[in-house]
Structures are given as structure tokens and as C-alpha cells.
Amino acid sequence: MGVVTSCLDIDENKINNLKKGIIPIWEPGLENMVKRNYEKNRLSFTTDIAESIENASACFIAVGTPPDEDGSADLQYVLSVAREIGRNMQNYLVIITKSTVPIGTAEKVRAVVQEELSKRNSDLDFDVASNPEFLKEGDAIEDCLHPDRIVVGTDSDKAKEIIDRLYKPFVLNGHPIIYMDIPSAEITKYTANAMLATKISFMNDIANFCEIVGADINSVRKGIGTDKRIGPYFIYAGTGYGGSCFPKDVKAIIKTADENGY
Numbered sequence: 001m002g003v004v005t006s007c008l009d010i011d012e013n014k015i016n017n018l019k020k021g022i023i024p025i026w027e028p029g030l031e032n033m034v035k036r037n038y039e040k041n042r043l044s045f046t047t048d049i050a051e052s053i054e055n056a057s058a059c060f061i062a063v064g065t066p067p068d069e070d071g072s073a074d075l076q077y078v079l080s081v082a083r084e085i086g087r088n089m090q091n092y093l094v095i096i097t098k099s100t101v102p103i104g105t106a107e108k109v110r111a112v113v114q115e116e117l118s119k120r121n122s123d124l125d126f127d128v129a130s131n132p133e134f135l136k137e138g139d140a141i142e143d144c145l146h147p148d149r150i151v152v153g154t155d156s157d158k159a160k161e162i163i164d165r166l167y168k169p170f171v172l173n174g175h176p177i178i179y180m181d182i183p184s185a186e187i188t189k190y191t192a193n194a195m196l197a198t199k200i201s202f203m204n205d206i207a208n209f210c211e212i213v214g215a216d217i218n219s220v221r222k223g224i225g226t227d228k229r230i231g232p233y234f235i236y237a238g239t240g241y242g243g244s245c246f247p248k249d250v251k252a253i254i255k256t257a258d259e260n261g262y
């Protein structure tokens, strides 16, 4: 059996457009997929959080985490959603952080949700989990349906059971769901992006060196890419890394390390 999904955003314009099949980002294949599932009532869009989480068993927080002035990830949007969940939830939920967030965020989400439940004198049960996203923009559907791996941090068997059920169709290709503790899952995403950014920066430095000494970086790349320990991916010299994630995530891991005395 499939899964019924409700998408929540505070941006009314975005939600109204999505209901009409207008996609706010460029992502090949997404328009057809959204229209098909919306028409079959498997997918809905709303700005009403109570409606969105009613009878749900899992809830993904996937809001932005832009860099703060000091480079740290700004968690105000993540924690604001967590607060709204705590104010509105009516049944058990596993609350899963999908946004790229620094170590300790799932615990902050847990504390905020608990605080709101306590204000309501509610003893509702809930769990938190971390499930970082590794998709590439422009290739999101393929990366989502056929992921190299799914990383999940959780300390709850009940949450694990729900997440297993959700992701089972996506790992029929044999690629694993890798379960771990919550802090390890949070740090895995930053480590992946920092490693990819490092590969690009390193090859650009070698390219500069090649220019000085009269060597060809593309030959060097082929020469090292055939080494299984290095591999052929992400070692192309270019203008440097950009995009929405690498610069902010590199800054955030440096800031988090700094805050933890490393």
C-alpha cells in the first residue's frame, strides 16, 4: 500500500500554485508526478498545520536553514515548525528532521515539542529522528526514488518501524537504510558536503599548480581517478563550488566544530 502525503508551507502563493500543478522550482519530471498524485488524492497541499498532521504517523521538517551572520545554520524556521507541531499534534508522531541541521538539532526539536505539549497538559507520545537529504538539484526524483543510501538517526524502535515502512519501496534496489544514533546522522550530511567541497577545492589547487608547471589537470585527473581508493567522481577542476548548499554547509560545520572546541 502507498502513502498519503500532505505538504505544508506557510507561503500561500506557493501552496495555491502547487494545487494548480505550478511547480516553484526547476526539477525535471516533478510537474507530472505532482499532478498525477494530486489528482489521485495521494498528495495534498495546505497552509493549515493541524489539517496537515491529522492522523499522520510521520512528519518531515524540510524548511530552510540559511547561514546566520556568523556562518552557523539559522534554526529559527526548523524550531518554529517544531513549535507548531507541538501545539497542534493530536496523535503519536515521529518528527523527522530532513533539513540540513547541525548536531544537536533533533534534541532541540524534541525539547520545543515537549514544551508545547506540556503547556497543553498533554502526555502525547512522540519521537524525533534525523534523516538528512542527499539529493542533487535537477536530479531530485531519480535521487529520491533510487538513493545510494538512506541515513536515519533514531533512538526509538517505534520510529524505526515507521521509517522502515516509508522507505521500503526506495531500497528495493538493494541500497541500504543505514540506521545510527541521532548525532551521527546529523553530522553525516555535513561530512558528505564538506568532503565533496574538499574534493573540488583540492582539484582546483592542483589545477593551479599544473598551470604553473606546464601540466594538464585533465590528464592528472584521469591518472588519479582510476585509483579505486580515489575514484573518478567529483574531481573535475572548475571555477570552484557554489550553489545553495556547499557554501552554507561548509561554513556551518566549521562553526559547529568551533563551538565544540575543535
Ligand SMILES: NC(=O)c1ccc[n+]([C@@H]2O[C@H](COP(=O)([O-])OP(=O)(O)OC[C@H]3O[C@@H](n4cnc5c(N)ncnc54)[C@H](O)[C@@H]3O)[C@@H](O)[C@H]2O)c1
Pocket (backbone or CB within 6 Å): 008, 009, 010, 011, 014, 062, 063, 064, 065, 077, 080, 081, 098, 099, 100, 101, 133, 134, 135, 136, 137, 244, 245
Ligand atoms: N535544495 C536542495 O537541493 C537540498 C538538498 C539537500 C538538503 N537540503 C536542505 O533542505 C532544507 C530546505 O531546502 P530548500 O532548498 O527546500 O529550501 P527552500 O527555501 O526552497 O524551501 C523552504 C520552504 O519552507 C517554507 N517554510 C518556512 N517556514 C515554514 C513553516 N514554519 N512552516 C511551513 N513551511 C515553512 C518556506 O516558505 C519555503 O517554501 C535546507 O536545510 C537545505 O539545506 C536542500
